Amino acid sequence: MLQNGWDTFEIGTILRPFEGSISDASAILPEDRLYSQSNSFSVSVADWRIEKPLFNKDLCIDCQFCWIYCPDMSIISRDKKMVAVDYDHCKGCGICVQVCPTTPKALLMFPEQKDEEEALLEWPKKEKKEKEN
Amino acid sequence: MADIFELRDIEVWDGNMAASHALRQAQVDVVAAYPITPSTPIVENYASFMANGYIDGEFVMAESEHGAMSCCIGASAAGGRVATATSSQGFALMLETLYSASGMRLPIVLNVVNRAIGAPLNVNGDHSDMYMGRDSGWIQIDCYNPQDVYDMNLVAFRVCEDHGIRLPAMVHQDGFMTSHTAQRVKTLSDDVAYDFIGEFKPMNDMLDLDHPVTHGVQTEEDWHFEHKARQHHALMSAVLPKIQEAFDGLKALTGRQYNLVESYTMDDAEIAIVCMGTSVETAQEVSNELRAQGIKAGVVGIRVFRPFPLEQIADALKGCKAIATLDRSSPNGTVGALYNELAGALFNTSTHAVLTNYIYGLGGRDLTKSSIHTIYRDLQANAQAGSPTTPLQQFIGLRGPKLSFF
Amino acid sequence: MFQAKTKNLKNFSTSAERFEGANLLCPGCAHSIIVREVLNATNDHLILGASTGCLEVCTAVYPHTSWDASWIHIGFENGSSAVAGAEAMYKVLKNKGRLKQPDRTPKFVAFGGDGATYDIGFQWISGCFERGHDMMYVCLDNEVYANTGGQRSSSTPIGASASTTPSGRISYGEKQNKKDMMAIMAAHGAPYVAQVAPNQWRDMVAKIQKGFATEGPVFINAMSACTTEWKFSPEDTIAISDLATDSLVFPLYEIIDGTKLNITYRPKNVIPVRDYLGAQGRFKHLFTKQYEYLINEWQARVDAKWELLQRREEACL
Numbered sequence: 001m002l003q004n005g006w007d008t009f010e011i012g013t014i015l016r017p018f019e020g021s022i023s024d025a026s027a028i029l030p031e032d033r034l035y036s037q038s039n040s041f042s043v044s045v046a047d048w049r050i051e052k053p054l055f056n057k058d059l060c061i062d063c064q065f066c067w068i069y070c071p072d073m074s075i076i077s078r079d080k081k082m083v084a085v086d087y088d089h090c091k092g093c094g095i096c097v098q099v100c101p102t103t104p105k106a107l108l109m110f111p112e113q114k115d116e117e118e119a120l121l122e123w124p125k126k127e128k129k130e131k132e133n
Numbered sequence: 134m135a136d137i138f139e140l141r142d143i144e145v146w147d148g149n150m151a152a153s154h155a156l157r158q159a160q161v162d163v164v165a166a167y168p169i170t171p172s173t174p175i176v177e178n179y180a181s182f183m184a185n186g187y188i189d190g191e192f193v194m195a196e197s198e199h200g201a202m203s204c205c206i207g208a209s210a211a212g213g214r215v216a217t218a219t220s221s222q223g224f225a226l227m228l229e230t231l232y233s234a235s236g237m238r239l240p241i242v243l244n245v246v247n248r249a250i251g252a253p254l255n256v257n258g259d260h261s262d263m264y265m266g267r268d269s270g271w272i273q274i275d276c277y278n279p280q281d282v283y284d285m286n287l288v289a290f291r292v293c294e295d296h297g298i299r300l301p302a303m304v305h306q307d308g309f310m311t312s313h314t315a316q317r318v319k320t321l322s323d324d325v326a327y328d329f330i331g332e333f334k335p336m337n338d339m340l341d342l343d344h345p346v347t348h349g350v351q352t353e354e355d356w357h358f359e360h361k362a363r364q365h366h367a368l369m370s371a372v373l374p375k376i377q378e379a380f381d382g383l384k385a386l387t388g389r390q391y392n393l394v395e396s397y398t399m400d401d402a403e404i405a406i407v408c409m410g411t412s413v414e415t416a417q418e419v420s421n422e423l424r425a426q427g428i429k430a431g432v433v434g435i436r437v438f439r440p441f442p443l444e445q446i447a448d449a450l451k452g453c454k455a456i457a458t459l460d461r462s463s464p465n466g467t468v469g470a471l472y473n474e475l476a477g478a479l480f481n482t483s484t485h486a487v488l489t490n491y492i493y494g495l496g497g498r499d500l501t502k503s504s505i506h507t508i509y510r511d512l513q514a515n516a517q518a519g520s521p522t523t524p525l526q527q528f529i530g531l532r533g534p535k536l537s538f539f
Numbered sequence: 540m541f542q543a544k545t546k547n548l549k550n551f552s553t554s555a556e557r558f559e560g561a562n563l564l565c566p567g568c569a570h571s572i573i574v575r576e577v578l579n580a581t582n583d584h585l586i587l588g589a590s591t592g593c594l595e596v597c598t599a600v601y602p603h604t605s606w607d608a609s610w611i612h613i614g615f616e617n618g619s620s621a622v623a624g625a626e627a628m629y630k631v632l633k634n635k636g637r638l639k640q641p642d643r644t645p646k647f648v649a650f651g652g653d654g655a656t657y658d659i660g661f662q663w664i665s666g667c668f669e670r671g672h673d674m675m676y677v678c679l680d681n682e683v684y685a686n687t688g689g690q691r692s693s694s695t696p697i698g699a700s701a702s703t704t705p706s707g708r709i710s711y712g713e714k715q716n717k718k719d720m721m722a723i724m725a726a727h728g729a730p731y732v733a734q735v736a737p738n739q740w741r742d743m744v745a746k747i748q749k750g751f752a753t754e755g756p757v758f759i760n761a762m763s764a765c766t767t768e769w770k771f772s773p774e775d776t777i778a779i780s781d782l783a784t785d786s787l788v789f790p791l792y793e794i795i796d797g798t799k800l801n802i803t804y805r806p807k808n809v810i811p812v813r814d815y816l817g818a819q820g821r822f823k824h825l826f827t828k829q830y831e832y833l834i835n836e837w838q839a840r841v842d843a844k845w846e847l848l849q850r851r852e853e854a855c856l
Contacts, residue, residue, distance in 0.1 A: 006366070011299055012238030013360050014337050015347040017559070017606040023343055025607045026554035026582045028806040033555075034800075038347075040598070068740050069777050070553075071571035073560040083276035089560025093559035094774030109774075121587040162631040165624060189635060191627040196666030203617035203663065207588070207624025210611050215633055234611045335639075339609035339625055342640045343582045347604035349612035349621075356601045499639060532564070 047093030059106035066096035148311035153178035155286030158326035162213030165193035165204035169223035171308040172246035198223035209239035212338025221248035224262040235270030239299040240293040248308040257497020258308030260461040272302035273439040314366040393433035402431030404512035408459035419505040454516035487515040557607040563597035567773025569763040580747035584645035590618030590655035616660040622649035623672040647674040653694035681765035706824040722760040725794040733793035736782035770820025782815040
């Protein structure tokens with residue numbers, strides 16, 4: 001797109017978030033939308049991160065706090081269930097980890113290059129469980 | 134449904150009333166306006182039409198001219214016909230948003246009743262506000278009398294809303310001299326006028342909920358130049374042919390002939406005055422008197438100030454020996470804007486006329502026929518000498534010692 | 540009046556996001572959290588606008604937009620008027636039968652920062668509210684011109700170090716108290732005026748839903764903790780917001796029809812103002828012997844304001 005000359009884009013500097021028509025964006029999930037290349041959804045900010053949040057499904061109570069407070073629409077939640085972190089759009093702010101109410105937390109920050117499997121193995125264990133063991 | 138306003142074939146209207154009726158007949162969807170002398174009656178008349186059932190649209194009485202044009206921009210981007218009116222200080226306050234309207238390619242019609250800009254404060258007509266708008270990316274059409282105001286409003290809507298253009302348009306008239314002077318105006322019936330303009334066809338409209346659109350984005354050095362170039366290209370290439378097409382349509386409908394450049398007895402003219410607004414008709418009268426004496430005098434009136442019809446003006450002045458450009462705005466540090474425009478138009482052509490500049494009529498000072506006679510006498514001397522016999526820039530109609538430069 | 544009930548997430552919209560990621564807002568920016576809470580509070584179609592500021596320059600820089608609903612920006616001062624104009628056009632096209640989707644009723648929302656709201660855009664907002672456009676204006680109040688590098692606005696509180704009122708050897712920073720925008724907007728007789736904070740999301744969503752159900756102009760003042768200019772770590776945005784609401788520096792209340800005031804959040808444990816100030820770099824210089832008195836004055840001001848709000852509320856009962 002950066003190669004475009006003055007005569008090749010729409011007048012008035014307008015941008016369209018979707019290709020073609022969309023009847024009701026509020027009713028269509030991202031995976032079912034036809035995003036245009038002009039939608040910032042089509043872009044990644046992964047390179048902003050130094051640390052990334054990793055998600056431990058076993059500890060999650062689906063309180064949705066991380067979803068509510070994520071400034072970057074990067075907590076993927078479906079039917080009130082936390083599914084995953086969207087690493088294309090997560091900027092690594094760490095709010096999700098701060099607001100996670102479980103002990104230990106279901107989300108923790110790790111260095112960007114950290115292997116997920118490895119991180120899950122290193123995850124702090126539930127105190128109660130340890131006592132039972 | 135708004136009532137039909139029964140008009141006589143010929144009404145006696147001042148320029149403001151002519152504009153108000155044109156806006157009514159255009160069935161403008163949103164008028165957002167703020168009162169300022171001398172354009173106030175345009176919106177007052179419009180409000181009165183509204184109060185009496187002749188208007189279906191929304192009328193937003195904004196808290197300032199800036200707010201008025203901001204509402205106009207929002208309304209236009211939403212997708213409908215939009216118009217307003219202003220003058221002088223109000224125009225100056227609006228200026229920021231004028232650039233937004235053109236850059237966002239929103240076809241808003243703005244009636245500018247030309248008035249001086251303070252300080253010192255002055256309510257009367259000169260062209261300071263019109264000149265202030267000349268780099269704003271708007272189409273600027275100039276009127277000389279109330280009939281012009283009526284016709285050019287209809288033309289403005291038809292031109293600016295065209296999808297090949299989508300640029301806002303100003304319709305200029307001289308404060309008080311046109312806006313408050315009642316003259317005969319030949320009218321069109323409401324239906325005929327509306328049909329001449331045509332229905333508004335939305336484009337990139339925010340209210341098309343199936344096609345969300347982002348208006349008014351930021352562009353930095355990697356994009357801004359291309360977008361500005363695109364806008365300039367539309368203004369330069371599409372507008373004049375479309376205005377000509379509208380003029381032709383109006384002529385077929387009414388017999389009234391308008392031209393991008395209004396040449397008056399120019400065919401064999403050796404000396405010519407180039408001016409705008411009400412001065413055009415005054416200069417035409419004087420040129421008639423000179424013609425009666427066998428002097429080959431002519432007048433060129435600028436009808437379309439932006440985009441500037443450079444080639445048409447050069448053509449109209451072909452063969453002239455001496456030309457005076459009359460500027461009704463204080464040039465504040467250089468020659469008048471029309472002088473510069475004309476010098477640019479004539480340079481590189483075979484017309485090697487002596488070109489001089491007169492500053493006149495600031496703050497509503499009358500341009501008298503006697504002053505125009507003086508100018509034509511200067512031109513005769515210049516033509517005869519083949520070089521300027523006066524300074525290049527002279528103030529005319531000014532009290533005190535003669536003021537001139539260059 | 541519409542009674543919003545948002546006790547749990549089920550009442551919060553299940554709609555898909557209409558504000559997109561990979562915008563350019565700072566990591567941890569509260570603006571984005573607030574915008575999401577506003578947009579997610581409704582399934583209605585939306586026509587949006589913004590004034591120049593962080594939100595605008597970070598979400599609509601060519602060739603990308605983060606807005607899934609129609610959106611407009613003109614300038615710094617006139618985001619309110621742009622949306623008001625669109626709302627006026629909607630009314631006309633509805634009356635004239637020219638809407639492309641006549642079965643849908645969009646909501647009109649304008650966003651602006653505190654600079655665009657308290658300062659440069661104040662007149663335009665006042666005009667829109669006086670004329671009674673059916674729209675919501677949301678002020679993202681981060682108490683500073685954050686987009687241009689942290690200059691003071693009339694929302695900047697006393698003692699904050701801003702780039703045009705820096706603290707220094709002989710200055711404690713901003714000298715003027717924050718403008719009471721809530722009172723001013725209520726004085727317009729607006730049908731609904733409310734102060735919200737993104738950490739108290741139930742309260743916020745309930746108010747937004749109430750606002751959307753209200754006919755006429757609605758003013759929402761949303762506290763937006765700014766990691767960059769308030770100088771705290773990005774992960775602490777919600778924690779700082781909690782300190783603001785629980786210290787009552789930022790009380791949560793609503794004013795209906797310009798008169799009836801309801802306090803909508805009463806912290807179980809009120810935190811000293813000192814704790815709120817101490818968590819932010821912009822107030823660091825106050826924690827010296829020389830300026831200790833300013834912290835005490837802050838506390839006294841917050842106490843007095845809370846007392847006033849309670850009296851106002853009682854007066855309406």
